[in-house]
Amino acid sequence: MIIIKSIKGIRKFVKKIKKENRTIGFVPTMGSLHEGHLSLIRKAKKLTDIVIVSIFVNPTQFGTGEDYGKYPRDLKGDKIKAKKAGADVIFNPTISAMYPSNYCTYVEVERLTLPLCGAHRPGHFKGVTTVVSKLFNIIQPDIAFFGQKDAQQAIIIKRMTKDLNWDIKIKILPTIREKNGLAMSSRNKYLSKKEREKASIIYKSLKKAKK
Numbered sequence: 001m002i003i004i005k006s007i008k009g010i011r012k013f014v015k016k017i018k019k020e021n022r023t024i025g026f027v028p029t030m031g032s033l034h035e036g037h038l039s040l041i042r043k044a045k046k047l048t049d050i051v052i053v054s055i056f057v058n059p060t061q062f063g064t065g066e067d068y069g070k071y072p073r074d075l076k077g078d079k080i081k082a083k084k085a086g087a088d089v090i091f092n093p094t095i096s097a098m099y100p101s102n103y104c105t106y107v108e109v110e111r112l113t114l115p116l117c118g119a120h121r122p123g124h125f126k127g128v129t130t131v132v133s134k135l136f137n138i139i140q141p142d143i144a145f146f147g148q149k150d151a152q153q154a155i156i157i158k159r160m161t162k163d164l165n166w167d168i169k170i171k172i173l174p175t176i177r178e179k180n181g182l183a184m185s186s187r188n189k190y191l192s193k194k195e196r197e198k199a200s201i202i203y204k205s206l207k208k209a210k211k
């Protein structure tokens, strides 16, 4: 597995893969990889020839007062996990490469971004759709993989891909849960024992109510 940091470098790699008529599976992440991400990488490995995982904590999707500064980062651990799951390349650009100082272009999906998470995190989805658009343009994948856990994000990205006529298949894969039912998330590291127990009780009662 190789690590590519520059946009020029990844473009060169993508060009070579395309020339060889090999397919590219893409798993965009903000790192701190867990079993949910790894399930996407494993699936990508099954369905495509080359798997590229991006690791980029995207500042534009964090609002003021949100956890951008303390968002968990573990590139060393991520390299080991991604390689074991079948990734061929980690694309790990710098902030200044993705957003140079004169940056002023954003991609916004209307309507679908307004309710639910969008109502509580103004600008969040604009940041997500902007960075995913940039990554799609740079990596030009055949298939991109996202988790069902972020259900609104998945719907928005599917819509955006269709609306912008990208020839990219979007695969949404099931949520991977901890033993107690809690959906795996990099931010679970913030939860106390009590909060974990509470989440588990809510999950179990929702599951019961569904039966």
Ligand code: PAF
Pocket: 028, 029, 030, 056, 058, 061, 128, 131, 132, 150, 153
């Ligand atoms: O789901 C995430 O981790 C992020 O929103 C994504 C899609 C990698 C964009 O930064």
